[in-house]
Amino acid sequence: MNDISKQLRRMVVEAIDGGGRGHLGSSVSPIEMIYTLYDSLLNVTPENVQSPDRDRFILSKGHGCLALYVVLAHRGFIKREELKTFCKHDSRIGGHPERNKIPGIEASTGALGHGLSIGVGAALAARMQKRASKVVVLTGDGEINEGSIWEAAMSASKHKLSNLTVMVDYNKLQSYGQTKEVLDLEPLVDKWTSFGFHTVEVDGHDMKALVETYRKLPFTEGKPSAIICHTIKGKGFPFAEGNPHWHHKAKLSPAELAALYACVD
Amino acid sequence: MRSTSLNLVYELAKENDKVVFIGSDLSPGLLEGMKTQFPDRFFMEGVSEQHVIGMAAGLAMDGYIPYINTIATFLTRRCYEQVALDLCLHDLPVRLLASGGGVVYAPLGPTHLAVEDIAIMRVLPNMTVIAPCDAEEMKRLMPQTLNWPHPIYIRFAKGGDAIVSRPDLEFKIGKAIVLKEPKDGLFITTGITTQIALQAAEELANKNLQVGVLHMHTIKPLDHESLRHWLPKVGKVVTVEEHSRIGGLGSAVLEYASDHLPEVTHKIKRIGLPDHFSENYGSQASLLTAFGITKEALVESFANSR
Numbered sequence: 001m002n003d004i005s006k007q008l009r010r011m012v013v014e015a016i017d018g019g020g021r022g023h024l025g026s027s028v029s030p031i032e033m034i035y036t037l038y039d040s041l042l043n044v045t046p047e048n049v050q051s052p053d054r055d056r057f058i059l060s061k062g063h064g065c066l067a068l069y070v071v072l073a074h075r076g077f078i079k080r081e082e083l084k085t086f087c088k089h090d091s092r093i094g095g096h097p098e099r100n101k102i103p104g105i106e107a108s109t110g111a112l113g114h115g116l117s118i119g120v121g122a123a124l125a126a127r128m129q130k131r132a133s134k135v136v137v138l139t140g141d142g143e144i145n146e147g148s149i150w151e152a153a154m155s156a157s158k159h160k161l162s163n164l165t166v167m168v169d170y171n172k173l174q175s176y177g178q179t180k181e182v183l184d185l186e187p188l189v190d191k192w193t194s195f196g197f198h199t200v201e202v203d204g205h206d207m208k209a210l211v212e213t214y215r216k217l218p219f220t221e222g223k224p225s226a227i228i229c230h231t232i233k234g235k236g237f238p239f240a241e242g243n244p245h246w247h248h249k250a251k252l253s254p255a256e257l258a259a260l261y262a263c264v265d
Numbered sequence: 266m267r268s269t270s271l272n273l274v275y276e277l278a279k280e281n282d283k284v285v286f287i288g289s290d291l292s293p294g295l296l297e298g299m300k301t302q303f304p305d306r307f308f309m310e311g312v313s314e315q316h317v318i319g320m321a322a323g324l325a326m327d328g329y330i331p332y333i334n335t336i337a338t339f340l341t342r343r344c345y346e347q348v349a350l351d352l353c354l355h356d357l358p359v360r361l362l363a364s365g366g367g368v369v370y371a372p373l374g375p376t377h378l379a380v381e382d383i384a385i386m387r388v389l390p391n392m393t394v395i396a397p398c399d400a401e402e403m404k405r406l407m408p409q410t411l412n413w414p415h416p417i418y419i420r421f422a423k424g425g426d427a428i429v430s431r432p433d434l435e436f437k438i439g440k441a442i443v444l445k446e447p448k449d450g451l452f453i454t455t456g457i458t459t460q461i462a463l464q465a466a467e468e469l470a471n472k473n474l475q476v477g478v479l480h481m482h483t484i485k486p487l488d489h490e491s492l493r494h495w496l497p498k499v500g501k502v503v504t505v506e507e508h509s510r511i512g513g514l515g516s517a518v519l520e521y522a523s524d525h526l527p528e529v530t531h532k533i534k535r536i537g538l539p540d541h542f543s544e545n546y547g548s549q550a551s552l553l554t555a556f557g558i559t560k561e562a563l564v565e566s567f568a569n570s571r
Contacts, residue, residue: 108354117316121323151316
């Protein structure tokens with residue numbers, strides 16, 4: 001991991017320390033995806049966050065919000081100290097992200113399977129208003145068990161939304177266990193392709209590969225794009241990697257917190 | 266009522282370029298004029314109610330005012346989480362135009378009856394719930410939906426319903442209308458139970474019982490001012506709704522009374538649908554008769570009131 005990856009994970013641990021809980025595994029698998037989106041693709045900054053012309057990012061897998069919060073903090077949308085208020089009574093940053101609380105959160109998500117439809121609406125609005133805004137929706141892999149995702153996928157394809165990109169955080173683990181055992185998504189590339197998306201695969205932790213992939217967007221004019229990002233749940237924390245017990249953790253012991261910090265110091 | 270409302274969506278679309286229409290999978294040729302004139306603001310999205318609500322939310326976040334139409338029960342039960350979160354949590358100005366509220370689709374059976382829609386819409390924060398009584402009232406309602414800053418659920422009646430609303434009485438979202446002044450008793454009604462109550466009130470008047478009709482077209486926000494004024498003034502109140510007795514208009518009125526006028530709660534009786542799925546088909550009228558929502562039953566509800 002490079003310095004940025006480590007620094008962002010350190011911020012995740014600080015938030016989990018503050019809140020005493022959090023979806024660690026689910027938040028560190030998409031962290032490079034979200035960081036590179038804000039760094040290299042999306043035209044959205046603390047200054048233009050209210051502008052209609054900004055690009056829209058929707059974290060459909062709302063339980064991965066720590067990744068988004070730390071990127072927003074890193075880019076100055078919120079202060080880093082605020083991460084320590086995670087899940088506290090008066091905090092703006094809860095266990096799932098909420099629109100209108102934090103600048104830069106486009107949709108309140110947490111119930112799975114909602115973000116892509118909202119993204120379709122946002123992409124249609126951009127086209128109707130003749131804006132160049134791009135819309136990126138990041139889903140989980142367990143999340144796309146939801147039928148509503150595939151309703152939205154059909155619609156995105158019908159409307160030829162080349163300004164819409166879906167990124168799947170494919171860490172192959174959902175809450176109970178492996179996706180291939182709970183509800184197998186394969187053949188996943190073929191699924192998105194057959195639903196009308198130009199679909200590519202990439203290593204979701206490889207920042208360079210991600211940025212090179214973004215440069216080619218939209219992959220095909222007149223089609224929505226899908227990027228299947230192969231990731232490791234819990235990446236960067238060896239005891240949590242591929243371990244479904246770290247999907248979400250509450251009541252962290254001092255020893256567990258020390259172990260988390262040890263991975264990012 | 267449905268065609269009146271949908272034609273008015275087209276009229277609103279002509280005056281406001283933010284108005285969009287979204288249907289699921291509706292009748293062929295529906296709103297052809299709007300589709301032709303504003304092709305980019307007319308959507309027919311298929312049998313995908315969850316998606317339709319989310320897409321409308323996305324459009325509304327960027328300034329559009331989406332009007333969504335499909336069958337009431339599919340617009341409420343099927344996509345409830347999307348309505349609750351995408352529309353109500355975000356508090357977006359999306360309008361749900363619900364065809365066939367109550368037992369309108371009687372011959373199609375319980376899969377198509379919307380008999381708890383008011384309850385489950387009413388309980389959502391930020392939602393407004395309206396059940397007009399006739400097409401003329403719908404004409405007065407629709408322009409007011411343009412600038413209402415919250416989501417709205419509008420329950421359609423069957424269509425061809427007797428016109429009882431009056432142009433001389435102001436229509437305002439959230440403001441109940443006194444269609445017949447009460448003296449001895451009061452019916453509080455919504456949707457087409459207003460027509461039934463007016464007939465019952467006329468018959469009761471022939472028996473020298475002056476029972477008024479308060480048409481509560483807006484169930485949420487409930488018109489507290491009107492209830493505060495009228496509930497203490499009459500000896501008996503009967504709420505009437507084409508909806509489960511659980512959670513609808515009657516419950517809303519009782520909740521208000523319990524919170525603010527506990528001394529009147531004993532005067533309030535509720536007429537509505539029983540807590541079981543319909544086992545019959547027939548027609549809206551035959552089901553309403555079977556469930557005791559008729560002029561005769563309403564008259565009977567005041568039988569021992571003198």
